Amino acid sequence: MTGDYKFDTLSLHAGFTPDDRHGSAAVPIHQTTSYVFKNTEHAAALYNLEIGGHLYSRISNPTVAVLEQRVAALDEGIGAVATSSGMSALFVTVLALCSAGDHIVSSSQMYGANINLFQHTLSRYGITTTFVAPNKPEAFAEAIQENTKMVFGEVIGNPGLDIMDITRVGKIANDAGVPLVIDATFNTPYLLKPLKNGANIVIHSLTKWMGGHGVALGGIVVDGGNFDWGQNDRFPTLTESHFGFQGVNLYEEFGPAAFINRVRTEGMYNVGPCLSPTNAFHLIQGIETLGLRMDRHMKNTEKMLNFLSEHEAISWVKHPTLPNHPDYEVAKRLMPKGSGSVIACGLKGGRQAGQTFIESVQVASHLANVGDAKTLVIHPGSTTQSHLSPEAMKAAGLTDDMLRISVGLEDFDDLKSDFEQALSRASKARG
Amino acid sequence: MKINLNNEIIFASTGGRVFEPKMDPLWFIHGSGQSHLSFILQGRFFANRGWPVIAADMPSHGLSNGIALMSIEAMSDWQIALMDQLDVEKVQIVGHSQGGLIGLDMAHRYPNRVSQLSLVATALSIPVNAGLIEMAKNKEQSAIDAMIDWGHGPEGHNHDNTMPGQNHLNFGVQLMAANKVGALYADLKACVDYTNGNLAANEIKLPVQLILAQKDKMTPMKSGLKAAEALRTDNITIVENAGHMLPSEHPEDVNRALRSFFIKS
Numbered sequence: 001m002t003g004d005y006k007f008d009t010l011s012l013h014a015g016f017t018p019d020d021r022h023g024s025a026a027v028p029i030h031q032t033t034s035y036v037f038k039n040t041e042h043a044a045a046l047y048n049l050e051i052g053g054h055l056y057s058r059i060s061n062p063t064v065a066v067l068e069q070r071v072a073a074l075d076e077g078i079g080a081v082a083t084s085s086g087m088s089a090l091f092v093t094v095l096a097l098c099s100a101g102d103h104i105v106s107s108s109q110m111y112g113a114n115i116n117l118f119q120h121t122l123s124r125y126g127i128t129t130t131f132v133a134p135n136k137p138e139a140f141a142e143a144i145q146e147n148t149k150m151v152f153g154e155v156i157g158n159p160g161l162d163i164m165d166i167t168r169v170g171k172i173a174n175d176a177g178v179p180l181v182i183d184a185t186f187n188t189p190y191l192l193k194p195l196k197n198g199a200n201i202v203i204h205s206l207t208k209w210m211g212g213h214g215v216a217l218g219g220i221v222v223d224g225g226n227f228d229w230g231q232n233d234r235f236p237t238l239t240e241s242h243f244g245f246q247g248v249n250l251y252e253e254f255g256p257a258a259f260i261n262r263v264r265t266e267g268m269y270n271v272g273p274c275l276s277p278t279n280a281f282h283l284i285q286g287i288e289t290l291g292l293r294m295d296r297h298m299k300n301t302e303k304m305l306n307f308l309s310e311h312e313a314i315s316w317v318k319h320p321t322l323p324n325h326p327d328y329e330v331a332k333r334l335m336p337k338g339s340g341s342v343i344a345c346g347l348k349g350g351r352q353a354g355q356t357f358i359e360s361v362q363v364a365s366h367l368a369n370v371g372d373a374k375t376l377v378i379h380p381g382s383t384t385q386s387h388l389s390p391e392a393m394k395a396a397g398l399t400d401d402m403l404r405i406s407v408g409l410e411d412f413d414d415l416k417s418d419f420e421q422a423l424s425r426a427s428k429a430r431g
Numbered sequence: 432m433k434i435n436l437n438n439e440i441i442f443a444s445t446g447g448r449v450f451e452p453k454m455d456p457l458w459f460i461h462g463s464g465q466s467h468l469s470f471i472l473q474g475r476f477f478a479n480r481g482w483p484v485i486a487a488d489m490p491s492h493g494l495s496n497g498i499a500l501m502s503i504e505a506m507s508d509w510q511i512a513l514m515d516q517l518d519v520e521k522v523q524i525v526g527h528s529q530g531g532l533i534g535l536d537m538a539h540r541y542p543n544r545v546s547q548l549s550l551v552a553t554a555l556s557i558p559v560n561a562g563l564i565e566m567a568k569n570k571e572q573s574a575i576d577a578m579i580d581w582g583h584g585p586e587g588h589n590h591d592n593t594m595p596g597q598n599h600l601n602f603g604v605q606l607m608a609a610n611k612v613g614a615l616y617a618d619l620k621a622c623v624d625y626t627n628g629n630l631a632a633n634e635i636k637l638p639v640q641l642i643l644a645q646k647d648k649m650t651p652m653k654s655g656l657k658a659a660e661a662l663r664t665d666n667i668t669i670v671e672n673a674g675h676m677l678p679s680e681h682p683e684d685v686n687r688a689l690r691s692f693f694i695k696s
Binding site for chain 1: 471
């Protein structure tokens, strides 16, 4: 750790220098597709990766760059590329590392769209995935093959809330010459910096806690620069000639930044899931208060856990900070400030009671998101994971009576009253 | 490109272009604990404009094998051996920090092998704090963190970057951590042991340029100005608001100054 600014200061300032001409204190929204070149030499220099600057907003944009630099600073990465969503952040990561015939080892218990991407989309292009339980590090070791290009998982699994011991899995992956890629959406760098705890690449859905306001979609890939891509011959996309840019060898010419340069020079150039400058601006506003919000999320989550655990209408409560959670010790070691603000619980009366509860809440919102400043509730079995087969539901640790609660920042007394009345209605519904 | 030098495989960046020494190559020499990656944007800039470029990783640095060299003179000899291996008669040196001391020593002891000398953020001697040397020997990561902290100016500390999305401080840490253990200690010891700077400055007779950083905490600007006086040159560029790592933090200012020097000379 360098003698750097601390977390809340970085959240407010990192990556932005007011310009000399206007001195705008807020990050300006550079709502432009393109940039006027100073002359032909300047244009060529940008295309030749020999000077910094912007060519076209699909590839980079000044407002988006501030967001990238801010998140890279918070995660202690060497660089970042922001994307239109968390899913596209994952996709451009895979694109930079994997080709047809390659293999991924992934956690089996994570966000349904992540599973779908690996299981159904990538497999059509010749990239296969072996799924293993996230809390069994030895299973990752057994699943790694000669053609494995990345190990992937979520620190806090969504929605099952299983914890991956990324320190152990990272060592297993790195010992096998493979990077650990982590979806850190649920923890944010405030609760855990995966790059300092075993991971090599981090992706976030910025739409969730990082933005916090629920007004803008966005994703990001952050490169730790802590993986030696030249240690073996597994990563030709990084260690052999690039298809463009005069055949640059990214590993030789950019060293630790080879991966993140590949993401920008392939994922953004050739696919183009770029983040809009306006969304970047909104996300920057959210990140300014990330530390404050996460503290309040953790406090309200603790209060909600106490409330639910004692309520007669609730049959079970799952959260990594509860001693009965199977990964309690790992969570406490990795995330001493808290293990996120999503709670899973079972409602007596199963699906019918669950539906009544969700339709009865008034302060909490029923929607398909997490990490908003407002409290959100959903019944995964009938919504977000409804496309999964019964077998996949079971493998993902889901049950029919399960509610997912994303605890927000409201005054807890109001949340408690709202949940009391909704649980009462749910109890009556089950008779 | 990979080169077999003294039975060790070493690496030298050519700025992404084929190395064809039709003229005296631009010969970039990195500083303590650094590698060719200190000059990413200089190497590519000049190579793309037709200059032959070499930015070699010294032994134990970057992608080069071999044992770290323990004196500035040994490092100079190694650079000359690399020139011989590549059939290069003369070079135009760009030396950053410790690389400047090496350039100075090469120009002094091998006057027929150096045509011009650009010294970037350097001085005639680099007195390294004893505590930092001790840290480099016994607690290398702490020494790296301290050097990255002191070495960067306002842009780096504000996590701003001309390269969209990139981070100077964390990149710097990973660049230095990628070297082999002991390389940083050897470099810092070599710097503090080098005492021939004034003698070299008095005796060398070739065009010299200094590019200095206004907010350099590692080789303060005033030391660079004294070096310019001893070297009898008024070719001085001061980059405002820059720290010691100005080739990466202020690449366009550095490239502009270098280009002006090499074209005029």
